Amino acid sequence: MTDSTTAASPTLVVVGGVAGGASAVTRARRMNEHATIIMFEKDEHVSFANCGLPYHVGGEIAERESLFVARPALFADRFNIDVRTRHEVVDIDRSRREVTVLNHTTGEHFRQAYDKLILAPGAAPIVPPLAGISASNVFSVRNVTDTDRINAFMTRAQPGRAVVVGAGYIGLEMMEQLHSRGVAVTLVELQPQVLPLMDPELAHMLEEEIAAHDIDLRLGDGISALVSAEGLATGVVLGSGETIDTDMVILGIGVRPSVQLAEQAGLSLGDSGGIHVNAHGQTDDPDIYAVGDACEYTFGPTGKQMRVALAGPANRAGRLAGEHAVTGSSAPVPRAWGTAIVRVFGLAAGMVGLTMSMARRSGLDARCCVVRANHHVGYYPGAQPVTLKLVYEAGTGRILGAQAVGREGIDKRIDVIATAMHFGATVHDLTALDLAYAPSFGAAKDPVHMAGFVAANDLAGTAVIMPIDSDLDGYQVLDVRSRDEVSGSALYGAPHAINIPLHELRERIAELDSAQPTVVSCASGARSYVATRILMQRGFNTVYNLSGGTLLRAHAISSISAGYSGPRPAPAPIPAPPVTGRRGD
The missing domain is CATH 3.40.250.10 (Rhodanese-like domain)
Structure with a gap:
């Protein structure tokens, strides 16, 4: 029996590949065998593992071919999708439902009609407008071509020193991978801590790990200029005035959503600068969708629209937008929770939802607790401590976020809490979870349980937390x-x-x-x-x-004296027991 929704044969045009666009076209084909589906990608490669790029530079992913999730031939042969790389959509005519496309290989411009259009242009690395920034040994890490340039330069020049600018996810990963190749790395971060999204006490644990690997870490200092000679950057001038000699520079400052095409078409942007979309990924124009790093999502802990530049939300949103575009219906795009993890030498740092700093800025009545417990029982060899911070709403106990740092088991704890948050769990729910236990895997009272116990005790007045x-x-x-x-x-x-x-x-x-x-x-x-x-x-x-x-x-409090002048939050009053009467351990 043929699904009536597949009887129509719309023309779907998708702008951009990688996570959002590639997920959109393949789901669209699975849901509508009769649609005409065309994907335009301005770069050379249409579907690759951009999260794996730093690890190819470091050699952990040895084969370049491993980075490619799918090539145009697979889209054509398996899914009957017309994929055109080196083709850039430069204009949208909404009244005529046409896009203008530039073929970068031939220089030709042409028009392509659409019934439905999905924008998945992604985001571009932030490159500060400094003299010398275009030197041939200054690199961003966005696509396979970037890693090809980095690897070719390192093979040719054999650099001994590198400056990595930015201590977010990409900056930390590139720092680690360059170090593994024997390069002396200086890591520069404008904020006073690495991984600025994380609360400072957990970030400081990463900073100690970085210092233990002889990385020259410069916090609270940005770059103000580059010193260059003969087309090469030879030094980085910091905001403090110091010049750091270098053989190469990696920019990991962050990304900016690629929204120019949407703006030119008169589509609305949200407060965080991404393309505004509804629950099905549709923009102001119901025939135009947006997914991925260029658009906004509903952020779970706050219910507000914001950009979440992560591969998971892009894949899920692309899949659903592709289905909706060719059938007229789909499940709504789920809320994004900002679940992420990064490895820093021997440590892993994971997070989901709001940090305490973010919760305060959001105006939420939030509390937090921190537990430190082994990732499996202490009597079984190899137990490693997990430091887990849980953020929750004072009145309801609703989980707002979590962060964890440790050498083992960090992904497990963050994933469990992310799942609980997706279903609207409270700290009391964490205490009741039935988690897998054997001595080599965990404990009967897992760190997740312990965080729930402490938070529940805090809310019940059984043992109130002091920050x-x-x-x-x-x-x-x-x-x-x-x-x-x-x-x-x-x-x-x-x-x-x-x-x-x-x-x-x-x-x-x-x-x-x-x-x-x-x-x-x-x-x-x-x-x-x-x-x-x-x-x-x-x-x-x-x-x-x-x-x-x-x-x-x-x-x-990494630097303290008798005249301590650090943050001084006032302790909250002891709360009344919750109405439910549920109490912690």
Whole structure:
């Protein structure tokens, strides 16, 4: 029986390939065998693994051919799709439903009619307008041609030094891969931390890993000029005035959505600068869709429209827009949650949703907790610590985001929380998850469970969290670590802390003033939780558990003295128990 929606034979034109465009045309064909489908790609390659480009430079992906997901011949033979590379759509005539196309090989312009049009132009690397920026040894990393240029230069010139500008995902990956090829790397980042999207205390863990690999890390300093000679960049001038000698420069500053074609056609842009679309990827013109890095998505934690320049959302949106364009119906494009992960030498850093910094900027009444637990049980060999930060809404317990750093198991924890967020979970739901457990894989109480327990306790008033970077002046501070631990690493910003090891607390509790607001700390937050419960049941009315403990506070406040002047968020009042009565462990 033939599906009635396939009886029509529309002409679908798709502008751009890679993730969004390639997903759109293949889904369109699977849903409508009778449509005429044409894809124009201005570059040489239509479908490649752009996320794998840095790893080809470093040699982890040895074969260049492995980068190609699909070539034009596969689109033609398997899907009956007309793919034309080196063809750039330069104009859209909405009234006539035609596009003007430039054939870069012949220089010819021609017109192509469409019934439906999908824009998937992607985003272009940000290249600052500096003198010398066009030198032949200054590179961006956007496509296979870029990696070909980088590899050819490195083979020819054998560079010993490189400056990587930008410490986002691409910058960190290129830093790692150049280092693996024996290049001395200087990493320059305008913001005061690497991976600026992440909260600073977790980013600092990455910075320590970077320093341990002898990378020259320059934070809080941008580039102001390039020094060049004979067509080559020989130095990078920082905003601070220092010049760093180099043999090559990699730009990883970020990307800018390619929206010029949409703007020329009179299509609306959203507040974040991407093409505005509805739930099915349609622009102001219902016959024109937009997917990928050039458009906006509904961001799950806030419900607002914003750009999310990641491959996952682009693939999913492209698939659904392709279906809708040739059948007139499809599921709506799902919300994007910003789930991402990056490897930095031996560490992995993953995140989903909002960081605490982003939640505050969004005006949400957010709280957070940090747990540090092994990725599998400690008695099984090879256990590695996972540092997991959970952000949640104060009133409802709705999960707003998570970040994790560690050497093993980071993707698993972030994926579990991302899945929970997709279904609108609260921190209480995390405590109830039935996760796989065997000694070599995890623990009966997984780090995800532990984060849920701590957050639920915080909301219930069972053990209220004090933010890790808080000013501890004016609080009675109790450090329940052992004497050896305290002598080896004092609690930053709390010279007045009273050290009573946890196993001695009940017999020495009279040394504390129950009338004073008290902050309890240990190495990670686990023993301090137990101590918090003891104090709260022994007449101490205002008690806080220092989230993440001494270990994370060292990352949160990387430079501290008696005159501490860092961030000083006020502790939140102890909340009332939730209406549901559900409590943490």
